[in-house]
Amino acid sequence: MNARPIERVVIAGGGIVAWSAAAALKRKLPRLAVTVLASEPPADALAERIPATLPSILGFHADLGLRDEDTIVRARSALRLGTEFVAWNHGLAPYVHAYAPHGRPLGTTSFHLHWVRLARDGAPPPFDAFSPAAALARAGRLAPPGAEPEGLEHGLVLDLPLHSAMMRAYALHLGATARETGLADVRLRADGFVGSLRLDDGSELGGDLFVDATGPAALLRSRLDPAFEDWSPWLPCDRVLLGESPAQPEPPLLDRAEALPAGWRWRSGGVERTAHGLAYASGALSDEAAARLLAEGGARAAGAPVALRQGRRPRPWLRNCVAIGDAAVAVEPLEWTGLHLAHSAIDRLVAMMPDRDCAAVELAEYNRQSEAEANRVRDFLALHYLASARPEPFWRDAAAARPPASLAHTLSLFRERGRLPFHEEETFSRDSWLAVLLGQGVIPRRVDPLALSVPREEAVRRIEDLGASLAAAGPGLATHGEYLTHLTRQVRR
Amino acid sequence: MSDEARVNVIIVGGGTAGWMTAAALARLLPRRCAVHLVESEAIGIVGVGEATLPHLRAFNERLGIDEAEFMAATRATFKLGIEFRNWGRVGDSYIHPFGTFGRGQGEVDFHHYWVRMRQEGHAVADLQAYSMGVALARLDRFQPPDGDPRSIASTYGYAYQFDATLFAPYLRRLAEGWGARRTEGRIVEVERDGASGDIRAVVLESGERIEGDLFVDCSGFVSLLLGRTLGEPFEDWSHWLPCDRAVAMPCRTETPLSPYTSAIAMDAGWRWRIPLQHRTGNGYVYASRFISDEEARAALVAAVEGEPLAEPRLLRFTAGRRRRSWVGNCIAVGLASGFLEPLESTSIYLVQAAITGLVELFPERRISAVERDEFNRLIDLEYGRIRDFLILHYHATSRDDSPFWDYVRTMAVPETLSEKIELFRRRGRVVKYREGVFLDASWIAVYVGQGILPRGFDPRAATPPSEAVLRGMAALGEEIAASARAMPGHAAHVAGYCPMAPAA
Numbered sequence: 001m002n003a004r005p006i007e008r009v010v011i012a013g014g015g016i017v018a019w020s021a022a023a024a025l026k027r028k029l030p031r032l033a034v035t036v037l038a039s040e041p042p043a044d045a046l047a048e049r050i051p052a053t054l055p056s057i058l059g060f061h062a063d064l065g066l067r068d069e070d071t072i073v074r075a076r077s078a079l080r081l082g083t084e085f086v087a088w089n090h091g092l093a094p095y096v097h098a099y100a101p102h103g104r105p106l107g108t109t110s111f112h113l114h115w116v117r118l119a120r121d122g123a124p125p126p127f128d129a130f131s132p133a134a135a136l137a138r139a140g141r142l143a144p145p146g147a148e149p150e151g152l153e154h155g156l157v158l159d160l161p162l163h164s165a166m167m168r169a170y171a172l173h174l175g176a177t178a179r180e181t182g183l184a185d186v187r188l189r190a191d192g193f194v195g196s197l198r199l200d201d202g203s204e205l206g207g208d209l210f211v212d213a214t215g216p217a218a219l220l221r222s223r224l225d226p227a228f229e230d231w232s233p234w235l236p237c238d239r240v241l242l243g244e245s246p247a248q249p250e251p252p253l254l255d256r257a258e259a260l261p262a263g264w265r266w267r268s269g270g271v272e273r274t275a276h277g278l279a280y281a282s283g284a285l286s287d288e289a290a291a292r293l294l295a296e297g298g299a300r301a302a303g304a305p306v307a308l309r310q311g312r313r314p315r316p317w318l319r320n321c322v323a324i325g326d327a328a329v330a331v332e333p334l335e336w337t338g339l340h341l342a343h344s345a346i347d348r349l350v351a352m353m354p355d356r357d358c359a360a361v362e363l364a365e366y367n368r369q370s371e372a373e374a375n376r377v378r379d380f381l382a383l384h385y386l387a388s389a390r391p392e393p394f395w396r397d398a399a400a401a402r403p404p405a406s407l408a409h410t411l412s413l414f415r416e417r418g419r420l421p422f423h424e425e426e427t428f429s430r431d432s433w434l435a436v437l438l439g440q441g442v443i444p445r446r447v448d449p450l451a452l453s454v455p456r457e458e459a460v461r462r463i464e465d466l467g468a469s470l471a472a473a474g475p476g477l478a479t480h481g482e483y484l485t486h487l488t489r490q491v492r493r
Numbered sequence: 494m495s496d497e498a499r500v501n502v503i504i505v506g507g508g509t510a511g512w513m514t515a516a517a518l519a520r521l522l523p524r525r526c527a528v529h530l531v532e533s534e535a536i537g538i539v540g541v542g543e544a545t546l547p548h549l550r551a552f553n554e555r556l557g558i559d560e561a562e563f564m565a566a567t568r569a570t571f572k573l574g575i576e577f578r579n580w581g582r583v584g585d586s587y588i589h590p591f592g593t594f595g596r597g598q599g600e601v602d603f604h605h606y607w608v609r610m611r612q613e614g615h616a617v618a619d620l621q622a623y624s625m626g627v628a629l630a631r632l633d634r635f636q637p638p639d640g641d642p643r644s645i646a647s648t649y650g651y652a653y654q655f656d657a658t659l660f661a662p663y664l665r666r667l668a669e670g671w672g673a674r675r676t677e678g679r680i681v682e683v684e685r686d687g688a689s690g691d692i693r694a695v696v697l698e699s700g701e702r703i704e705g706d707l708f709v710d711c712s713g714f715v716s717l718l719l720g721r722t723l724g725e726p727f728e729d730w731s732h733w734l735p736c737d738r739a740v741a742m743p744c745r746t747e748t749p750l751s752p753y754t755s756a757i758a759m760d761a762g763w764r765w766r767i768p769l770q771h772r773t774g775n776g777y778v779y780a781s782r783f784i785s786d787e788e789a790r791a792a793l794v795a796a797v798e799g800e801p802l803a804e805p806r807l808l809r810f811t812a813g814r815r816r817r818s819w820v821g822n823c824i825a826v827g828l829a830s831g832f833l834e835p836l837e838s839t840s841i842y843l844v845q846a847a848i849t850g851l852v853e854l855f856p857e858r859r860i861s862a863v864e865r866d867e868f869n870r871l872i873d874l875e876y877g878r879i880r881d882f883l884i885l886h887y888h889a890t891s892r893d894d895s896p897f898w899d900y901v902r903t904m905a906v907p908e909t910l911s912e913k914i915e916l917f918r919r920r921g922r923v924v925k926y927r928e929g930v931f932l933d934a935s936w937i938a939v940y941v942g943q944g945i946l947p948r949g950f951d952p953r954a955a956t957p958p959s960e961a962v963l964r965g966m967a968a969l970g971e972e973i974a975a976s977a978r979a980m981p982g983h984a985a986h987v988a989g990y991c992p993m994a995p996a997a
């Protein structure tokens with residue numbers, strides 16, 4: 001039996017994903033020798049290039065022993081409470097997807113079921129009007145730590161170069177080592193495992209486990225098998241153009257994601273700059289037209305458009321090689337899942353570290369979890385397209401696509417009666433699903449019977465009261481800029 | 494509005510499943526449905542099923558049932574877990590507690606450290622010594638858990654042990670108070686719609702015809718509607734779970750009132766022992782392929798630890814389930830949907846899961862397929878996970894002292910289970926669910942309790958120095974023992990909190 005523990009880990013890739021993996025491995029499994037084969041991340045590694053992140057990043061940092069003063073103050077991050085979606089449904093006002101509950105349950109039934117009841121034969125205020133987080137975000141205010149509305153979480157808008165440098169410094173501080181030459185070749189052993197990497201300087205780099213964080217090309221992992229699951233039937237954008245503009249004095253707490261005739265355009269406010277981008281389908285929009293649209297949004301392009309092939313490797317971990325980040329799952333920036341998926345893969349890798357033989361049964365469990373997680377992210381992103389309502393062919397085709405089975409089930413159950421099926425490994429909470437479904441105008445056909453056990457007048461009254469109390473939120477609280485200044489002062493002290 | 498017309502729900506059967514369903518629907522959906530239950534006193538109820546899981550507390554709470562009143566009415570006791578005797582080997586005994594090992598809060602599960610210390614050759618106590626639930630159970634003590642998650646007394650949960658013949662009548666009183674109707678009589682015919690195949694009405698021996706929109710089949714093993722009438726196929730799992738009979742016999746309680754159920758392995762199955770306030774329930778669950786009814790009965794009579802209070806009673810069953818639980822306008826709940834032996838007290842839990850699903854997915858008169866599919870998906874998940882967990886108990890053994898144990902020890906198990914076992918054996922890893930009846934600690938309890946010890950451990954557990962781990966473990970063991978000793982006896986707590994009414 002080969003139960004020798006893994007001792008040497010080689011991580012290929014020199015961006016945030018690779019350095020985060022190195023830091024996590026050294027922090028949690030300090031006995032490992034971790035070498036990062038560092039090179040500039042490729043332009044199409046979107047997890048490295050999108051500054052907006054989900055709230056999970058805070059937990060990831062805390063787990064690594066990083067503090068707000070490192071990750072927010074010194075690395076110049078801004079905060080974000082959610083995203084404002086504009087024009088995804090032509091007939092409806094913009095909606096906010098914030099990371100927090102909507103309303104409060106009435107009796108034992110979820111708030112949204114009561115909202116649906118009013119929406120079926122009236123016009124209650126929009127669903128996001130019942131999200132305290134959305135109200136704060138629109139008002140551009142932040143509650144002091146500890147006094148946030150219940151369940152509110154925020155993400156960060158990173159300063160990517162600073163963040164990458166911080167992770168690198170931290171990983172090196174924890175004892176990881178860096179090799180700065182390029183990768184020339186991957187040498188496989190007779191049993192199909194990766195034996196070593198041959199480097200541009202002629203040397204060989206051996207290891208027990210190889211982590212591939214080289215972006216979509218998956219320079220290591222793709223050598224073991226080329227299998228790829230294509231998500232383009234549901235996620236029609238195949239190009240991304242990134243851009244930037246100067247920072248705003250008070251960076252907005254909401255990113256903006258605006259649907260355009262053949263794709264969508266975004267903006268995320270950071271401390272040092274505002275990030276912009278456009279995701280589009282090359283068949284429906286030329287690169288020149290895309291550049292014009294980006295410029296109209298007030299940005300100058302940062303580099304050429306990058307081709308994007310959305311999908312995942314069915315088995316991110318095979319033998320002694322595991323793909324993480326864009327090498328495992330490539331998705332457009334919609335809902336900012338790229339870095340989240342990379343962090344989640346790193347956590348899973350740490351928690352499931354096998355022996356040197358990389359037993360198939362252990363890898364199968366890793367891959368099963370990865371698959372379930374990725375598929376539900378795919379479903380959530382695909383939802384934005386399937387539930388869109390715009391007249392252009394791009395959108396009509398997207399809305400007419402046949403959803404993957406798990407999303408079809410979610411949609412039909414929700415359309416019938418406003419329930420959401422439970423799934424393991426779900427990234428987005430029920431409230432996130434609701435924000436998008438109801439925000440894009442998917443109204444259930446009927447009212448859930450449990451909601452009917454609350455008398456109608458009572459439901460109306462309680463919903464109105466709640467709406468009124470939230471509308472008053474904001475004034476008196478700190479602006480984003482004041483909040484960050486306050487954090488900075490605390491650190492200096 | 495026709496949409497909001499009440500659905501006429503006919504519940505067939507008045508056992509635990511029937512009255513739990515009636516009570517829940519009448520209480521939670523009073524405007525949506527009219528509940529009408531039909532039961533036959535002549536046929537009667539199965540009348541066993543006395544040990545439950547902690548989930549039942551949530552069911553009672555949702556219905557607003559007062560715990561002390563319910564416990565007094567059903568002569569109930571508290572249950573901290575299940576003691577398994579003679580399973581891995583003759584002479585072994587371990588408790589599967591409703592709770593954690595260690596504090597259950599660290600990033601790495603406690604048992605990884607425990608495995609590491611053992612492998613390093615340190616003399617550490619049995620894993621059982623690091624569970625608060627086990628410690629309390631072994632001392633026959635009980636006190637409700639502490640709500641403060643920092644307290645060691647927050648690391649266990651509890652369920653109930655009650656008199657199965659009193660639970661349904663107790664719920665009946667509540668359900669009728671909430672508006673459920675009841676008709677006594679034997680159903681002799683079931684009418685179906687020629688076009689859709691849906692059930693239209695049931696006809697009683699008296700000639701009375703009862704129509705409905707939705708039929709809940711709680712008829713017990715006969716599965717009158719789902720099985721007999723609609724012909725939904727039965728998936729037979731008896732090659733993995735070969736026990737197919739039970740002989741049951743209550744006795745006077747002559748031992749201290751233990752706050753746990755016992756499952757004692759026997760030559761051709763196992764025996765339960767469930768202490769209630771007024772008596773102890775006993776039964777021998779066995780495989781008729783390996784032992785005769787007479788031998789089983791004699792073995793039970795010889796083993797009970799008190800004066801018998803009734804003649805031994807024989808029950809027959811087959812492990813398995815109807816492929817789907819919800820077909821057309823018929824939903825089976827309870828034994829009518831399937832049966833898994835009571836080794837881990839899962840039957841009433843499955844009843845509850847089906848009721849929760851029904852309440853959450855309650856249909857209109859015209860039922861939509863998506864609700865049915867979601868319901869069946871949920872029930873599939875529940876049955877699958879419980880099935881594997883039960884099979885584990887038989888398979889994880891070194892017993893070779895009878896043909897029964899030879900069979901279960903060497904039988905092929907479902908791949909879903911052999912993979913789980915292999916993951917644990919390699920590195921103590923438990924497949925994690927966020928949802929499901931049995932979470933990590935349950936699997937760990939049974940693996941370790943039945944001799945499946947990991948060869949490796951989570952490498953993160955290798956980081957802290959051995960002395961620090963040993964010190965922490967010793968302190969934890971002492972804290973557990975001390976706080977268990979400071980708690981009141983189970984019998985005393987029951988007597989103060991929920992004493993049954995004196996016998997009339």
Ligand SMILES: Cc1cc2nc3c(=O)[nH]c(=O)nc-3n(C[C@H](O)[C@H](O)[C@H](O)COP(=O)(O)OP(=O)(O)OC[C@H]3O[C@@H](n4cnc5c(N)ncnc54)[C@H](O)[C@@H]3O)c2cc1C
Binds near residue numbers: 541679681713717
């Ligand atoms: C040996 C054994 C031990 C068990 N131990 C446990 C345990 O410890 N924990 C646990 O959770 N579960 C246990 N169970 C399972 C538990 O007993 C059942 O899940 C529970 O009692 C529910 O039964 P039921 O209501 O589905 O069926 P039953 O109690 O059989 O009720 C069936 C009902 O249908 C009626 N009926 C049937 N046919 C007709 C007809 N033609 N006309 C009118 N009415 C009709 C009957 O009169 C009766 O009212 C055990 C089961 C067995 C066999």
